[in-house]
Amino acid sequence: xxxxKAYQPTLKEVPAEAQIASHRLMLRAGLVRQTSAGIYAWLPxxxxxxxxxxxxxxxxxxxxGAEEILMPxxxxxxxxxxxxxYDAYGPEMxxxxxxxxxxxxxxxxxxxMITDIFGATVKSYKELPKMLxxxxxxxxxxxxxxxGVMRGREFYMKDGYSFDVSxxxxxxxxxxxMLSYLRIFRRLGVQAVPMAADTGPIGGELSHEFxxxxxxxxxxxxxxxxxxxMDWQDMSLDPxxxxxxxxxxxxxxxxxxxxxxxxxxxxxxxxxAEKRREGxxxxxxxxxxxxxxxxxxxxxxxxxxxxxxFYPHMGSYGIGVSRLVGAIIEASHDDxxxxxxxxxxxxxxxxxxxxxxxxxxxxxxxxxxxxxxxxILYDDRAERAGVKFNDADLMGHPWQAIIGPxxxxxxxxxxxxxxxxxxxxxxxxEAVSKIGLR
Numbered sequence: 001x002x003x004x005k006a007y008q009p010t011l012k013e014v015p016a017e018a019q020i021a022s023h024r025l026m027l028r029a030g031l032v033r034q035t036s037a038g039i040y041a042w043l044p045x046x047x048x049x050x051x052x053x054x055x056x057x058x059x060x061x062x063x064x065g066a067e068e069i070l071m072p073x074x075x076x077x078x079x080x081x082x083x084x085x086y087d088a089y090g091p092e093m094x095x096x097x098x099x100x101x102x103x104x105x106x107x108x109x110x111x112x113m114i115t116d117i118f119g120a121t122v123k124s125y126k127e128l129p130k131m132l133x134x135x136x137x138x139x140x141x142x143x144x145x146x147x148g149v150m151r152g153r154e155f156y157m158k159d160g161y162s163f164d165v166s167x168x169x170x171x172x173x174x175x176x177x178m179l180s181y182l183r184i185f186r187r188l189g190v191q192a193v194p195m196a197a198d199t200g201p202i203g204g205e206l207s208h209e210f211x212x213x214x215x216x217x218x219x220x221x222x223x224x225x226x227x228x229x230m231d232w233q234d235m236s237l238d239p240x241x242x243x244x245x246x247x248x249x250x251x252x253x254x255x256x257x258x259x260x261x262x263x264x265x266x267x268x269x270x271x272x273a274e275k276r277r278e279g280x281x282x283x284x285x286x287x288x289x290x291x292x293x294x295x296x297x298x299x300x301x302x303x304x305x306x307x308x309x310f311y312p313h314m315g316s317y318g319i320g321v322s323r324l325v326g327a328i329i330e331a332s333h334d335d336x337x338x339x340x341x342x343x344x345x346x347x348x349x350x351x352x353x354x355x356x357x358x359x360x361x362x363x364x365x366x367x368x369x370x371x372x373x374x375x376i377l378y379d380d381r382a383e384r385a386g387v388k389f390n391d392a393d394l395m396g397h398p399w400q401a402i403i404g405p406x407x408x409x410x411x412x413x414x415x416x417x418x419x420x421x422x423x424x425x426x427x428x429x430e431a432v433s434k435i436g437l438r
Contacts, residue, residue: 001347001373001374001376001377001378002380003378003379003380003381004380004381006044007030007043008030008043008045008377008395009030009043010029010030010391010394011027011028011030012028014028015027015028017034018148019147020216021329021330021333022148022149022216022325022326022327022329022330022333023147023148023149023150023326025333025337025338026046026149026325026329027148028337029045029337029394029395029396030043030045030046030395031043031045031046031049031325032046032148032149037153038142038145038146038151038152038154039152039153039154040148040152040154044346045346045347046325046346048346048347049325049340049345049346050156050321050325052343052345053188053321053324053325054135054156054158054321056187057135057158057184057321058135060180060181060184060187061133061158061180063180063239064176064239065131065240066131066132066160066177066180067131068132068133068135069134070135070136071110071113071134071136072107073107073136073138073139074096074106074107075104075105075106075107075113076102076103076104077102077103077104077105078103079112079113079298080105082112082297082298082299083111083112083115083294084297086105089108091141091143092108092140092142093105093106094108094139094141106139107136107138107139108138109138109316109318110134110136110159110161111161111294111314112294114159114161115161115295115298115300115314116298116300118130118132118161118300118312119295119298119301122163122312123302123303124302124303125165125302125305125310127302128163128164128165128169128302128312129162129163129164129165129169129173130162130163131161131162131163131173131177132160132161133158133159133317134158135156135157135158135159135321136156136157136159137154137155137156137157138154138155138156138157139153139155140155141153147326149322149323149325149326150282150323150327150330155320155321155322155323156320156321156322157318157319157320157321157322158317158318158319159316159318160177160316160317160318161314161315161317162177162314162315163295163312163313163314164312164313164314164315165304165310165312166313169313170289170291170313170314171249172242172245173315174287174289175245175248175249175252176239176245177287177317178194178208178248178252178287179232179237179239179245179248180239181194181210181287181317182232183233184319185210185212185284185285186231186232186233187233188324188328188341188343189328189341189342190213190284190324190327190331190341191212191213191227191228192211192212192213192284192285193210193211193221193223193281194208194210195208195209195210195211195221195257195259195262195281196208196257196258196262197259197262197286206288206289207286207287207288207289208252208286208287209283209285209286210283210284210285210286210287210319211259211281211282211284212281212282212324212327212328212330212331213279213281213331214280214281214327214331215279215280216280216282217279217280217282217330218280218281218282218283219259219260219261219282219283220259220280220281221259221260221278221279221280221281222257222258222259222263222268222276222277222278223255223256223257223258223277224255224256224257224275224277225275225276225277227257227277228277230251256268256271282323282326282327282330282331284319284320284324284327285317285318285319285320286317286318287315287317287318288315288316288317289313289315290314290315290316291313291314292311292312292314293314294314295311295312295313295314300312328340328341328344336390337393338394338395338396339396339418339419340396340397340398340418341398342398342436345396345398346377346395347375347376347397348372348375348376348397348435349375349376349377349397349398349399349400349401349435349437350376350379350392350395350399350401351368351369351376351378351379351401352385352389352392352400352402352403353365353378354385354388354402354404354405355403356381356382357382358405358408360405360408360409361403361404361405361408363408364407364408364411365380367428368401368403368413368428368432368437371437371438372437375437376401377395379391392418393418397418398417398418399415399418399435400415400416401413401414401415401435402414402415402416411427412425412426412428413427413431415431415434415435
C-alpha cells in the first residue's frame with residue numbers, strides 16, 4: 001500500500017481521553033476511531049491486525065480438530081430463559097424487542113445458542129466428541145467502558161464449545177484447548193500464563209484465565225519463573241495424545257500461577273525466592289468446564305451405548321481477539337510507538353523513500369514495492385525524513401527499509417529492526433530476504 005493512497009490518519013497529539021498506552025497508540029497510529037462510548041470503528045491498519053490475530057487463532061484451533069461455524073449476534077431471549085440465565089445475567093446484557101414485540105438480546109456469549117444448535121442435530125454418543133467455535137462480535141453493556149478496546153462494550157471474540165460423553169473425556173478437551181491457547185499466545189509474541197480462575201456468570205467447576213503480563217494490567221499476578229522458559233511451539237506435546245495432555249495437566253498443577261484473587265501465600269512461600277515473579281496481567285482468554293449445566297437445563301440429551309439418554313458434558317473457551325490488539329501493544333511498545341510482533345503486524349515493513357523524485361531512489365523503491373505490495377507500506381509522501389521516521393516508529397512495523405540517494409546508487413538498503421533499534425546496510429537480495437519478501 002502506498003501511503004499517499006492509504007487511509008492512515010495518524011495523530012501527532014496525544015488524545016486527552018486515552019488513559020493507557022495501547023489506547024493512545026491505537027488512536028495516534030490510526031488503528032481505530034471511537035464512535036460512541038466503548039464502541040470503535042476499525043480502520044484499515046487496525047483491521048489488518050485484527051484479521052492476523054483471528055487467523056492465528058483459526059489455525060491453532062483447527063489443528064486440534066475444532067470446526068468453525070458462525071452464529072448470529074442477535075439471539076432469542078427464549079434460549080436464555082430455557083437455561084435460566086436471562087434474568088440472572090444482569091444489566092450488562094443488551095435486551096431489545098423486534099417489531100413483533102419478541103424479546104431479543106445482543107449476545108454477550110453463546111452457550112445457550114450452541115447448545116440449542118447441537119441438540120437439534122446430534123442424537124447419539126457415536127457422534128461425540130464435538131468441538132465447534134466461531135469468531136464474532138459481542139456486546140456487554142459495561143457501566144464504565146474505558147481503556148479503549150481493552151474494556152469496550154462491543155468486542156470481537158473467539159468462542160469455542162466442546163461436547164463429550166463424560167467428565168474424563170471433557171477434561172481431555174479442556175487441556176487440548178489449553179495447549180492450543182498456549183501456542184496461540186506464543187505465536188502472537190506475548191507471554192500469557194494460565195491461572196486458576198473463578199467461573200463467574202458462565203458457571204462451572206474448572207476454569208483458567210490467560211493473562212498477558214503487562215505493567216498496566218488490571219489483575220495482580222504471581223507466578224513461577226518456569227512459565228517464562230516454556231516454549232509451547234517447540235515442545236513436543238501432541239494434543240491428540242492422552243499421555244501428552246496428562247503431561248500438560250501435571251505441568252499446570254505443579255507450576256504456580258495465580259491472580260491476586262486466587263493467590264495462596266502459603267504455596268507461594270514454598271517456591272524458591274529466585275523463581276518468584278510478581279506483576280500485573282491483562283486477561284485475554286478464559287476457559288471453562290461446566291459439565292451438564294446447559295445440556296441439562298435446556299433438555300439436550302443424546303443416546304448412550306445401551307440406548308439410555310444422557311446429558312453431554314460441555315466446556316467453553318474464549319479468546320478476546322480485539323482485546324488482544326490492545327494487550328499486545330501494552331506488552332510491546334516504547335516511547336516512539338508500537339512494536340508489533342512479526343505475525344500480527346499490519347505490514348512486514350515500512351518502505352521509506354527519503355528522496356521522492358530522485359530517479360535512483362524512486363526506481364529502487366518501486367522494485368522493492370513490486371515484490372509484495374500487500375506486505376509493504378510504501379511511504380512515498382513528499383515529507384521530511386524525520387516525519388517519515390517518526391510515523392514508521394509510531395506504526396510499529398517490524399522492519400523499516402530506508403532508501404536514500406547514496407544507497408540507491410549501489411542498490412544498498414538500510415534496514416532498521418523496530419524491536420531492537422538495530423540498523424545495518426545490506427545488498428538488495430539480502431535485505432529483501434531478511435524482511436521476508438523472498
